[in-house]
Amino acid sequence: MTQLDKGPAIDIRGLNKAYGRRVALRNLDLQVQWGTILAVLGPNGSGKTTLIRVLATLAKPDKGNVWIAGSELGSGDSFIRRMIGVVTHDSLLYDELSGLENLQLAAKLFVLDNADRKIELVSDQMGIQKRLYQRVGTLSHGWKKRISIARALLHDPYILLLDEPENGLDQQALSSLDQIIKDDSKALRSVVMTTHNLERGISLADEVVILSNGRVVYKSSTESVPDTAVLREAYFQYRD
Amino acid sequence: MKRYIKPIAAIIWKDTLLELRTKDTVVAVLVFSLLVVVVFSFAVDPTPQIVALTAPGVLWISFVFGGILGMSRSFSSEAENSxxxxxxxxxxxxDAIFFGKMLSSLLFMLLVEILVFPIFAALFNFPLLVIEMVPILVLSTVAVVTVGTVFSSMSINTKAREVLLPVLFFPIALPAIIAAVEITGAVLQGSGLLGVADWLPLLAAFDLIFLVVCPVAFSFVVQD
Structure with a gap:
């Protein structure tokens, strides 16, 4: 980690992104330090998913600079992709392949050594062993989400980008996810997590930001937020 | 090099596995190509002169349209669940993703061509095995899948995918298709590859140029 811990895990400056005439992110500045869990809150259409897509190298910024693990987006994308694990709204899984085959594909794409052992490990973490041999298309949304999270963890990323990861998860899977997010053995792992659940955001995160109309309108450490009522007030104050 | 080749092999492995499960691409392309060949064999008066004029075109219509159908289906599966x-x-x-997808399509198209060509040859009274056809099939199919992969990925998020793909594909791929038809005609008439000395380098040059241009174009197409 010598090279990584010099600057912030994520450094966003003046980020703009539009889809046609719809502006998704406006002049956004944000830093996430190593080992920090950041909860990104905001109403629908506030730019949370676009932010995750940009950080995941799936969307190209129109303007502004983004550094992830010290590498600038657009110039060191392969390195960045090795550093991040991504969970999006969509499962990013192939329905006709089994869970195991989907994980094997991810392992091959990341050219991982000891792939079988790593698949076993993440399968244990997310409790998916029972469903590993079943075709993904036949699984419920929750099981797909579990496999999707396992896939994101497979290469043991330093930065986790989670877009509303709790959607569709049962209590057991939620608990596994919370353990992964708060994993003390990964002291330098940073997490950026979008959520609509203010209580979860506060309980898991070190910092919270509220996005509205593609801008950061509120930022605070969770220690300085006395309870969810304060956050709720801020959330509704800045809602469209 | 290992970090470049292994992911390409992984994409081919994944596409082959998906194809074995669904049989979506090969079966659709095979049935389509066979139908075209059979329908034309009945539609055309089988005199040697007419067959010599029309058969190469029929063969490449069946391969190219079948190939477009296959590539479109291949990218449909990529659109599901994003x-x-x-x-x-x-x-x-x-570019590694491009080559993975392109080589998968090449594999499936060549498989269909191997199955369809003997039936075409039987219906149009050509020898079942024409060894000179091997480089023509390979070079022409490389041209088709190289251009087709870029445009298939371009049309992935459009509703009118089936319409858009041929409209974009044909103007670009036309020189390669014309070359393929001309070379096939000459070879099937017994002139051999020496009889098409002008067309073969054109086809090879097309492949080379588009194997450089298309991976670059693909990287722009797949980005939001």
């Missing part, structure tokens, strides 16, 4: 993003968030260049 699963193409699985490839896009991997630490590999977009």
């Amino acid at each position: 699963s193409i993003s699985t490839l896009l968030i991997a630490p590999i260049g977009r």
Whole structure:
């Protein structure tokens, strides 16, 4: 980690992104330090998913600079992709392949050594062993989400980008996810997590930001937020 | 090099596995190509002169339209669950993804061509095995899948995918298709590859140019 811990895990400056005439992110500045869990809150259409897509190298910024693990987006994308694990709204899984085959594909794409052992490990973490041999298309949304999270963890990323990861998860899977997010053995792992659940955001995160109309309108450490009522007030104050 | 080749092999492995499960691409392309060949064999008066004029065109109509159908279906599976993003968030260049998808399509198309050609030859009274056809099939199919892969990925998020793909594909691929038809005609008439000395380098040059241009174009196409 010598090279990584010099600057912030994520450094966003003046980020703009539009889809046609719809502006998704406006002049956004944000830093996430190593080992920090950041909860990104905001109403629908506030730019949370676009932010995750940009950080995941799936969307190209129109303007502004983004550094992830010290590498600038657009110039060191392969390195960045090795550093991040991504969970999006969509499962990013192939329905006709089994869970195991989907994980094997991810392992091959990341050219991982000891792939079988790593698949076993993440399968244990997310409790998916029972469903590993079943075709993904036949699984419920929750099981797909579990496999999707396992896939994101497979290469043991330093930065986790989670877009509303709790959607569709049962209590057991939620608990596994919370353990992964708060994993003390990964002291330098940073997490950026979008959520609509203010209580979860506060309980898991070190910092919270509220996005509205593609801008950061509120930022605070969770220690300085006395309870969810304060956050709720801020959330509704800045809602469209 | 290992970090470049292994992900390409992984994409081919994944596409082959999907194809074995669904049989979506090969069966659709095979049935389509066979139908075209059979329908034309009945529609055309089988005199040697007419067959010599029309048969190469029939063969490449069946292969190219079948290939477009197959590539379109191949990218449809990538659109489900946004699963193409699985490839896009991997630490590999977009060109590696391009070559993975292109080589999968090449594999499936060559398989269909191997199955369809003997039936075409039987119906149009050509020898079942024409060894000179091997380089023609390979070079022409490389041209078709190289251009087709870029345009298939371009049309992935459009509703009118089936319409858009041929409209974009044909103007670009036309020189390669014309070359393929001309060379096939000469070879089937017994002139051999020496009789098409002008067309063969054109086809090879087309492949070379588009094997350089298309991976670059692909990397722009798949980015939001």
